[in-house]
Amino acid sequence: MNENKNLYGVTALFDSANEIIHAAKEVEKAGYKNFDVNTPYPVHGMDRAMGLKRSTVGFFTLFFGFSGTAFILLFAYWTMSVNYPMVIGGKPFFALPSFIPVTFETTVLLGGIATVVGILAVFFNLPSNNHPLHDTDYMCSVSNDKYGIVIEAEDPKFNENEVTELLKRLGAKKIHTVMNPGKESFPIFEGRFVVFLILVVLVVCGGTYFTLNKVLYLEPFDWMLEQDKLIPQEKSTIFTDNKGMRTTIEGTVARGYLPYPFKGQTIPTETLANPLLPTKKVLEFGKGKFLTFCSPCHGNYADGDSRLHGQFPNPPTLHSARAREFGDGMIYHIIVNGQNTMPSYETQTTSEERWAIINYIRALQRAKNAKLTDLQEVQKELGVNVK
Amino acid sequence: MEVDYSTEAAVVEGNLRLAEIDRIISRPIEERPGKKYLLALSISSSFLLIGAICVGLTLFYGVGMWGNNQPVGWAFGIVNFVFWIGIGHAGTLISAILFLLRQKWRTGVARFAEAMTIFAVMTAGLFPIIHTGRPWLAGYLTPYPNQHGLWVNLNSPLVWDVFAVSTYFTISLLFWYIGLVPDFATLRDKTISKVKKTIYSVFSLGWRHSNRHWQHYEKAYMILAGLSTPLVLSVHSIVSFDFATSILPGWHTTIFPPYFVAGAIFSGFAMVVTVLVFVRKVFDMENIITLNHLERMNKIILATGMMVGYAYGMEFFIAWYSGVQYEQFVFINRAFGPYAWAYWTMVSCNVIFPQLFWFRKIRRSVPAMFIIVILVNVGMWFERFVIIVSSLHRDFLPSSWGMFVPTLVDLGILLGSFGLFFTLVLLFAKTLPVVSISEIKAVAPGSQPSHAGNHNE
Numbered sequence: 001m002n003e004n005k006n007l008y009g010v011t012a013l014f015d016s017a018n019e020i021i022h023a024a025k026e027v028e029k030a031g032y033k034n035f036d037v038n039t040p041y042p043v044h045g046m047d048r049a050m051g052l053k054r055s056t057v058g059f060f061t062l063f064f065g066f067s068g069t070a071f072i073l074l075f076a077y078w079t080m081s082v083n084y085p086m087v088i089g090g091k092p093f094f095a096l097p098s099f100i101p102v103t104f105e106t107t108v109l110l111g112g113i114a115t116v117v118g119i120l121a122v123f124f125n126l127p128s129n130n131h132p133l134h135d136t137d138y139m140c141s142v143s144n145d146k147y148g149i150v151i152e153a154e155d156p157k158f159n160e161n162e163v164t165e166l167l168k169r170l171g172a173k174k175i176h177t178v179m180n181p182g183k184e185s186f187p188i189f190e191g192r193f194v195v196f197l198i199l200v201v202l203v204v205c206g207g208t209y210f211t212l213n214k215v216l217y218l219e220p221f222d223w224m225l226e227q228d229k230l231i232p233q234e235k236s237t238i239f240t241d242n243k244g245m246r247t248t249i250e251g252t253v254a255r256g257y258l259p260y261p262f263k264g265q266t267i268p269t270e271t272l273a274n275p276l277l278p279t280k281k282v283l284e285f286g287k288g289k290f291l292t293f294c295s296p297c298h299g300n301y302a303d304g305d306s307r308l309h310g311q312f313p314n315p316p317t318l319h320s321a322r323a324r325e326f327g328d329g330m331i332y333h334i335i336v337n338g339q340n341t342m343p344s345y346e347t348q349t350t351s352e353e354r355w356a357i358i359n360y361i362r363a364l365q366r367a368k369n370a371k372l373t374d375l376q377e378v379q380k381e382l383g384v385n386v387k
Numbered sequence: 388m389e390v391d392y393s394t395e396a397a398v399v400e401g402n403l404r405l406a407e408i409d410r411i412i413s414r415p416i417e418e419r420p421g422k423k424y425l426l427a428l429s430i431s432s433s434f435l436l437i438g439a440i441c442v443g444l445t446l447f448y449g450v451g452m453w454g455n456n457q458p459v460g461w462a463f464g465i466v467n468f469v470f471w472i473g474i475g476h477a478g479t480l481i482s483a484i485l486f487l488l489r490q491k492w493r494t495g496v497a498r499f500a501e502a503m504t505i506f507a508v509m510t511a512g513l514f515p516i517i518h519t520g521r522p523w524l525a526g527y528l529t530p531y532p533n534q535h536g537l538w539v540n541l542n543s544p545l546v547w548d549v550f551a552v553s554t555y556f557t558i559s560l561l562f563w564y565i566g567l568v569p570d571f572a573t574l575r576d577k578t579i580s581k582v583k584k585t586i587y588s589v590f591s592l593g594w595r596h597s598n599r600h601w602q603h604y605e606k607a608y609m610i611l612a613g614l615s616t617p618l619v620l621s622v623h624s625i626v627s628f629d630f631a632t633s634i635l636p637g638w639h640t641t642i643f644p645p646y647f648v649a650g651a652i653f654s655g656f657a658m659v660v661t662v663l664v665f666v667r668k669v670f671d672m673e674n675i676i677t678l679n680h681l682e683r684m685n686k687i688i689l690a691t692g693m694m695v696g697y698a699y700g701m702e703f704f705i706a707w708y709s710g711v712q713y714e715q716f717v718f719i720n721r722a723f724g725p726y727a728w729a730y731w732t733m734v735s736c737n738v739i740f741p742q743l744f745w746f747r748k749i750r751r752s753v754p755a756m757f758i759i760v761i762l763v764n765v766g767m768w769f770e771r772f773v774i775i776v777s778s779l780h781r782d783f784l785p786s787s788w789g790m791f792v793p794t795l796v797d798l799g800i801l802l803g804s805f806g807l808f809f810t811l812v813l814l815f816a817k818t819l820p821v822v823s824i825s826e827i828k829a830v831a832p833g834s835q836p837s838h839a840g841n842h843n844e
Binding site for chain 1: 404405406409446447449521523530536537538540541542543546547550551553554557558561562564565568569572573575576577588589592593594595596597598599600601602603604605606607610611614615617618621625628824825826828829833834835836837
């Protein structure tokens with residue numbers, strides 16, 4: 001066993017690949033376990049000479065590669081068919097063929113990263129810059145053109161003299177003992193380095209703050225906040241009146257807003273004719289508008305029975321003989337102009353809506369004052385056999 | 388000049404000893420840069436500066452500074468992207484596919500080609516990002532949980548591109564770095580400067596050249612090569628999907644993936660030869676990057692050049708055979724329309740001139756091969772130009788036909804991309820070992836035990 005606690009091991013240097021293969025074989029045969037061979041490049045046949053088992057890196061790659069495959073397929077399934085399903089190009093939500101490129105890339109990416117990180121961190125236990133072999137003549141020689149073997153003091157069979165004898169017998173050119181390094185000092189904890197770290201933290205934090213709060217609000221990073229376009233209601237120097245918005249030419253009439261020619265007149269006119277036919281579509285439209293604008297006073301069925309009944313001069317029923325005898329033009333005139341307490345609905349309704357409302361009122365009037373002939377009409381419509 | 392092809396040529400010439408290999412490869416790193424180097428660096432960084440100014444103009448005033456507009460919405464931005472991605476492919480082909488095929492000669496050129504891959508992919512990656520107009524929002528390209536509740540569309544070839552290019556860059560970088568680790572260790576043990584030693588120690592991670600490590604290392608290297616091989620084929624296939632999955636005549640063809648991959652390898656090897664011709668001369672590495680290496684690469688250029696030529700022919704055949712009027716028009720328009728000059732530049736540079744490599748004298752003559760590979764580079768850039776611009780400028784509706792004319796900013800960014808690439812290459816050549824030290828030692832004469840041929844003893 002090792003009597004010198006500080007001893008790391010004994011190193012020996014050889015000049016050729018043949019010698020080192022022979023030495024490795026002999027050391028292995030002598031029963032040493034904790035020994036290593038250091039060569040500037042991988043020497044063929046050395047793994048067998050040292051009695052090493054096959055490398056298991058492949059399993060590492062396989063596991064992480066397939067993890068990548070599984071992850072990206074699940075991810076594609078979840079994003080494209082569960083979380084935000086969207087039909088794209090008529091494909092099914094989970095369109096496997098078009099996910100293959102991404103699946104392949106992710107498999108390779110994860111497998112590759114796992115292989116590299118795996119060998120470095122797990123198989124090699126790197127980084128290890130404070131290994132006892134570093135900064136020795138031995139390491140400089142095997143880095144360059146020599147072939148070295150090191151038998152570690154940790155080996156159960158280790159005996160400094162025996163080991164030296166064995167290596168000498170194998171024809172080693174140089175034999176050295178390597179000591180474990182003394183107490184480690186960590187330069188990371190030196191004052192200068194700590195100050196440097198604090199500075200780095202400050203610069204990174206300040207830079208991040210500055211970027212997120214200042215730079216992103218400067219052109220061109222500002223999400224196009226500033227644009228050379230005219231904004232309505234804003235000032236602009238392009239026109240002499242310094243307005244961004246243009247005023248219309250005098251007398252311009254917007255489409256559908258032809259002024260009402262009988263405004264303010266009390267004489268009912270019959271010159272206005274209803275342009276709409278009482279089709280189902282028009283009646284549905286008129287019903288909606290009637291319920292919105294007329295029913296609050298006149299009631300849902302034009303009976304003048306809304307909940308305003310009794311609070312104002314009562315809104316009249318539209319089923320009175322007078323109202324039934326009004327021409328369409330007269331009702332239109334009342335809606336546009338207002339009558340007694342009723343205000344004008346010119347701004348709330350369009351001309352088309354007014355005519356539709358009138359058609360609906362006509363339908364209500366007829367329904368409330370139905371004659372027997374009307375019933376027959378309805379039955380005829382429904383195809384019921386009338387006796 | 389007589390060359391004996393019946394036996395394999397030595398990978399390392401001049402009977403170098405291991406220590407000499409160390410010295411030759413690490414000399415450019417240790418010496419102060421010479422006048423010629425500084426001159427080259429100042430030229431390439433001037434180009435880079437021009438490109439940076441043009442990119443700055445683009446970002447400030449918008450992509451309207453470029454010549455692309457309806458109907459040619461994709462022009463220089465995408466041409467350069469596809470061109471540079473293609474340049475990168477040679478590196479992975481050399482480092483991965485030739486490794487799996489046990490081509491020992493790859494060791495001399497692999498490191499440099501891998502570095503070129505990384506720089507080319509970096510250059511390429513800039514273009515689609517600049518093309519978006521607001522590159523600081525490039526994070527939207529990745530699928531991440533965001534406040535909009537939206538995900539990227541995994542059915543879209545443009546998203547496949549993002550995955551492919553970023554994976555390609557990451558894996559190439561890892562492959563390159565894992566190859567560099569033993570070399571960093573060698574440099575660490577060789578240097579006398581304290582600062583350099585610290586840097587090399589950090590990057591070497593405390594590598595000890597231990598055979599217990601070499602064993603896993605070699606396995607992992609092979610696995611990475613195995614992963615990179617389908618990866619490199621997938622990347623340019625996916626780039627070609629950007630075009631092939633559309634319905635535009637001239638783009639909508641199934642020949643695109645293999646055609647693009649062959650073209651990528653073709654242009655990549657041309658770029659590798661272009662650069663190595665200088666490197667081996669300037670850094671006195673003629674014994675490590677030998678004429679045999681260059682000749683082999685020229686053979687690959689010849690082979691892939693003919694594949695590309697076949698693809699050009701097959702496109703015309705299919706256009707005729709399909710009977711689609713629009714398809715036929717696009718190809719006639721390519722060869723005889725307003726962009727015919729670009730088409731014939733492409734054909735002559737890519738198909739005709741590389742045929743000279745049938746002659747051994749030309750294949751082994753450095754000046755001749757330099758001229759040919761420069762022409763190949765030009766031709767391959769025009770190939771992408773022809774595919775993109777000539778297909779877009781005249782499609783189904785004659786009323787929406789138009790022409791594309793590049794602006795000064797377009798040309799400046801193109802120049803800048805070469806500036807960026809060559810600046811990175813030059814900086815690499817002076818800071819890292821341009822040839823893998825440990826791999827070259829492993830294939831140097833007499834470096835392996837003499838029973839090497841007798842594995843089953």
